[in-house]
Amino acid sequence: NAGVMQNPRHLVRxxxxxxxxxxxxxxxxxxxxWYRQLPEEGxxxxxxxxxxxxxxxxxMPKERFSAEFPKEGPSILRIQQVVRGDSAAYFxxxxxxxxxxxxxxxxxxxxRLTVT
Amino acid sequence: QQQVKQSPQSLIVQKGGIPxxxxxxxNTAFDYFPWYQQFPGKGPALLIAIRPDxxxxxxxxxxxxxxxxxxxxxxxxxxSQPGDSATYFCAASGGGFKTIFGAGTRLFVKA
Numbered sequence: 001n002a003g004v005m006q007n008p009r010h011l012v013r014x015x016x017x018x019x020x021x022x023x024x025x026x027x028x029x030x031x032x033x034w035y036r037q038l039p040e041e042g043x044x045x046x047x048x049x050x051x052x053x054x055x056x057x058x059x060m061p062k063e064r065f066s067a068e069f070p071k072e073g074p075s076i077l078r079i080q081q082v083v084r085g086d087s088a089a090y091f092x093x094x095x096x097x098x099x100x101x102x103x104x105x106x107x108x109x110x111x112r113l114t115v116t
Numbered sequence: 117q118q119q120v121k122q123s124p125q126s127l128i129v130q131k132g133g134i135p136x137x138x139x140x141x142x143n144t145a146f147d148y149f150p151w152y153q154q155f156p157g158k159g160p161a162l163l164i165a166i167r168p169d170x171x172x173x174x175x176x177x178x179x180x181x182x183x184x185x186x187x188x189x190x191x192x193x194x195x196s197q198p199g200d201s202a203t204y205f206c207a208a209s210g211g212g213f214k215t216i217f218g219a220g221t222r223l224f225v226k227a
Binding site for chain 2: 004093102105
């Protein structure tokens with residue numbers, strides 16, 4: 001499967017635990033974006049990364065949330081000390097080129113996080 | 117200034133009807149306007165996209181109309197089918213800005 005791979009598909013965490021969401025971009029893509037989708041709502045931008053660099057994290061809460069895209073391996077979105085309000089679907093998208101070139105985004109099927 | 121406003125929130129049409137979804141933007145730096153289709157449990161998938169140098173683009177039964185002066189664009193689905201039932205998102209990007217999505221329109225096509 002050459003598409004964007006996200007895992008796990010479903011993640012259940014108790015309040016206060018940590019959630020780790022993984023995203024492997026399409027082959028040849030070096031730009032990764034994370035979006036959050038609440039039920040019945042649109043996609044809210046969280047963070048834009050290139051390999052080893054965070055380019056834009058303006059949509060990500062400053063506390064408890066972090067993201068990385070290491071030289072080797074998938075991109076990771078980490079949520080520490082989860083709260084019920086973090087329950088949502090988290091989508092990763094990748095593109096071959098960055099914002100300047102307006103490349104279309106290729107999305108994974110998301111990770112649905114439920115905080116109990 | 118970075119918002120994309122989408123309407124309606126939901127839409128029900130008969131099979132064969134032509135649902136129309138509208139979007140408006142404010143940032144004149146945007147120069148790429150894609151539409152994404154999302155089925156339940158799946159990620160959004162690119163459906164069709166337009167740049168502001170053209171006023172209309174067709175791909176199969178899907179048409180985007182673009183009005184640069186009004187800063188509005190819309191999606192028309194010709195001869196809609198039950199399989200088109202999904203959530204549709206308009207989006208905008210350009211000028212170094214990240215892709216901003218509208219709130220989505222849930223379309224249901226009755227058989």
